[in-house]
């Protein structure tokens with residue numbers, strides 16, 4: 001799958017990277033709102049650094065710093081969940097929830113292109129795992145109708161798919177399967193990017209009711225580092241009690257928790273940043289759709305372009321570099337065998353930078 005170790009890149013300001021000594025416009029990564037370089041966010045991390053880097057202990061022993069609890073309360077309020085628990089990463093958030101929910105369900109129904117951390121979590125739950133066709137309500141319903149009577153099912157899916165920004169029809173899923181089924185939404189890419197206030201899938205779909213577990217990361221649109229599970233109080237209590245990965249690891253570093261808390265304040269104070277991200281993404285995607293380069297205009301700020309041949313790949317690479325754009329070609333689970341271009345638009349790209357990308361891709 002991986003042909004080589006990728007080249008090094010150093011972030012330079014809000015929309016550029018330095019690659020092989022050259023400053024280039026950057027349309028990669030997942031720092032969609034560029035909060036990792038927001039002055040208030042970096043200042044919050046700096047202030048907290050002066051008080052110490054981490055707790056050097058599991059939360060279950062002596063590592064339960066009050067700022068972790070405050071951050072959890074703020075995340076729960078922001079995402080409108082009953083309760084929250086922080087984990088070292090978003091990947092670990094899925095694993096920790098998987099261990100907490102082990103034994104609760106007889107069946108897991110999982111989108112065939114779900115993130116690897118969801119798959120790993122599914123494997124820990126002691127349930128029968130069934131895949132359904134990618135973002136397909138008919139496919140999900142078909143798999144559901146095949147379940148034996150008395151089955152207790154949870155559906156696992158990304159709330160926004162990381163490579164192409166596709167959003168599954170969660171409200172439609174829910175209405176097809178009824179209220180008994182529960183929902184495990186990996187919102188690592190939707191948190192901060194979907195919905196008017198950046199609350200992710202649940203806001204975007206107008207609320208999903210009860211029985212929803214939402215996984216987020218602090219390491220993408222929130223510009224910091226760490227992960228979190230948002231759920232009902234009882235589930236979060238069980239996670240504290242039952243999750244081995246949570247018990248046996250340290251929480252995220254405190255300066256990064258402080259940074260994430262500041263990012264939440266920025267999101268609340270600057271909703272126009274989220275609007276700009278959504279508008280920028282749609283502007284680029286609509287142009288590329290009109291040019292026949294994209295089949296669909298998905299809601300997320302990222303998209304994939306798969307070259308049809310090695311020569312096309314080289315041509316596009318040359319055009320991107322000639323336009324001063326970093327050629328973000330990736331080999332990653334979910335891309336075609338030879339890899340693909342993945343571009344991510346940010347709230348901070350200027351119209352001239354967006355136009356350059358469109359022009360370079362159109363050729």
Ligand SMILES: Cc1ncc(COP(=O)(O)O)c(C=O)c1O
Pocket residue numbers: 089090091092115117158162186188189217218219226227
């Ligand atoms: C859909 C999805 N879930 C979970 C993760 C894991 O998040 P983190 O980087 O915080 O471990 C990622 C990140 O790559 C992701 O794309």
